[in-house]
Amino acid sequence: MATLTRISSAATAVRVVCPTLDHMVTQVRYRKTINTRSKKHISVIKAKLLAVTKWKAPQDTRMTMAERCGLREERMQETVVQENPLRDLMAKEARHVLETSGMVAVLHISDFSGPDRRVFCAKLKESDITVRFWSNSVAGLAVQDTPYSTLTTLMVGMNMYAHSLNPQVAPLLKVLKVTPQVSLLGGLVDGLLMSKADMEHYAQLPSMEQCHGEVVSVLSAGVSQTSQLLQNPLQQLSRNLQQISSSA
Amino acid sequence: MSVLLRRVGNHIGHNTSKLCLIQPHHIAGRQVCPPVCVLSAGLKNFPIPRNYDHVEIPEQSKLKFYQRVPDLVKHVREPRGIKMLRGPADPEQTVLIGKQYGIKALSPGLMRWGHFEMIRLTINRRMDTKTMWAKWRIEAPYKPLTKKGQGHRMGGGKGAIDHYVTPIKQDRIIVEMGGKIDFEVVHPMLREIAQKLPFQAKVVTQEMLEEEEREEEWRRENNQNEFTFEDVVKKNMMGCSQHISKYDREWFGKYQ
Numbered sequence A: 001m002a003t004l005t006r007i008s009s010a011a012t013a014v015r016v017v018c019p020t021l022d023h024m025v026t027q028v029r030y031r032k033t034i035n036t037r038s039k040k041h042i043s044v045i046k047a048k049l050l051a052v053t054k055w056k057a058p059q060d061t062r063m064t065m066a067e068r069c070g071l072r073e074e075r076m077q078e079t080v081v082q083e084n085p086l087r088d089l090m091a092k093e094a095r096h097v098l099e100t101s102g103m104v105a106v107l108h109i110s111d112f113s114g115p116d117r118r119v120f121c122a123k124l125k126e127s128d129i130t131v132r133f134w135s136n137s138v139a140g141l142a143v144q145d146t147p148y149s150t151l152t153t154l155m156v157g158m159n160m161y162a163h164s165l166n167p168q169v170a171p172l173l174k175v176l177k178v179t180p181q182v183s184l185l186g187g188l189v190d191g192l193l194m195s196k197a198d199m200e201h202y203a204q205l206p207s208m209e210q211c212h213g214e215v216v217s218v219l220s221a222g223v224s225q226t227s228q229l230l231q232n233p234l235q236q237l238s239r240n241l242q243q244i245s246s247s248a
Numbered sequence B: 001m002s003v004l005l006r007r008v009g010n011h012i013g014h015n016t017s018k019l020c021l022i023q024p025h026h027i028a029g030r031q032v033c034p035p036v037c038v039l040s041a042g043l044k045n046f047p048i049p050r051n052y053d054h055v056e057i058p059e060q061s062k063l064k065f066y067q068r069v070p071d072l073v074k075h076v077r078e079p080r081g082i083k084m085l086r087g088p089a090d091p092e093q094t095v096l097i098g099k100q101y102g103i104k105a106l107s108p109g110l111m112r113w114g115h116f117e118m119i120r121l122t123i124n125r126r127m128d129t130k131t132m133w134a135k136w137r138i139e140a141p142y143k144p145l146t147k148k149g150q151g152h153r154m155g156g157g158k159g160a161i162d163h164y165v166t167p168i169k170q171d172r173i174i175v176e177m178g179g180k181i182d183f184e185v186v187h188p189m190l191r192e193i194a195q196k197l198p199f200q201a202k203v204v205t206q207e208m209l210e211e212e213e214r215e216e217e218w219r220r221e222n223n224q225n226e227f228t229f230e231d232v233v234k235k236n237m238m239g240c241s242q243h244i245s246k247y248d249r250e251w252f253g254k255y256q
Helices: A010-017 A044-052 A073-078 A085-100 A115-126 A137-143 A149-154 A168-178 A196-204 A206-248 B002-015 B113-126 B184-195 B206-221 B229-234 B237-243 B245-251
Strands: A102-109 A131-132 A161-164 A184-188 A191-194 B024-027 B029-032 B101-105 B109-112 B132-136 B141-145 B160-168 B173-179 B201-205
Touching: A044 A085, A044 B229, A044 B237, A085 A137, A085 A161, A102 A131, A102 A168, A115 A131, A115 A168, A137 A149, A137 A161, A149 A184, A168 A184, A184 A196, A191 A196, A206 B101, B109 B113, B113 B184, B141 B184, B184 B201, B201 B206, B229 B237, B229 B245
Parallel strands: none
Antiparallel strands: A102 A161, A102 A184, A131 A161, A184 A191, B024 B029, B101 B173, B101 B201, B109 B160, B132 B173, B141 B160
């Protein structure tokens, strides 16, 4: 029961077996008394036996005092996320925005309020970009079961979300250059998760028609080259014959 | 041990409202998981109010008036009868019938007519008859207590009946309340009464009673002490039967 100590006398025996006797006196109705303020002494042997047979808790395997003073282990595993219908509603709205918009950029805010914020939002509104706020737990819920669940790594700290129907990364970056309080963390553009560097690169790309034209020209370059090579000797021959006919 | 902690930590991470994973970190070479409950300013929760449609409120929902003296033809003086106070109450008297809220006695005692009136007036004054009901779980005073006149010497027979009381054993439910209301509505008035009773009493709900039962069962199963007072008394260990009363042989230290 207790650690091994050298028992030299009866007094030490008592101290080893029951270091403190909690129950020395009880409130007992004895003989004809109904008055419970007079307490009766418990015999020493009974008090010792009560002390020795006290309930002992199972050993706590947790390390820190914070954990040991917290809930019991079974109770900890029973803890359930509180149902919050408002949070569920907000997460549903956020998920709808995520699915229907062409671009969702995650912005980090520091010391940004009032007139600065309104100016920032107005500038973005010119290029049809809306800025919204969702707390990290709500945004995490919205992104949970989608293929973009790795966005949760960005949901730390104070975040705002800029979204638009068409991906308009260039205007966004232009406005962000002028507002030092807001910094871009990353985002979802055209169904692809992008980091800050990726988005800057994306902004510098030319328009779609230009790209189409470039691709067409690259593909047709080989064909045009072969046709030119084949036609070259014939053209050379016709030029030479023309020279000869004109001189003669 | 570190393996157990990691498992518990990950399980916690899955269940908390904080969506970032709780990672175990190292302190002095041992792997440690941070605590479960993380306080953070966040979204306010507006919980859906409980449904009390199954609760019926009777017509006469207030507490009845109890008489000071029972209607008897012949009033007989009785012995003191302290065994009416010893030990636990009957199992049916320790259960809430309405399964909502009530007052439970934590020690035995005698209730006089004054206590009954105090309870009746407090509850009837404070309650709303349309949404709440209240019910007695104890009888009107029936046990006569005698008293000799002031200044008389000993002797001359037993005294005359002075007043009547109700004996109440430990763990008995005194009064019950319920209705289409939450505990917070009923708690102030029941607490006020529980403090004024002549024995220790507390306000209970059905959930509290169930929780206590589960806790007691867990304690009984998870006792690391191989000896209990019950074992000691039954097997007469250390020749202790000399110092153990007949009530300990029945209730093993729980009740006096």
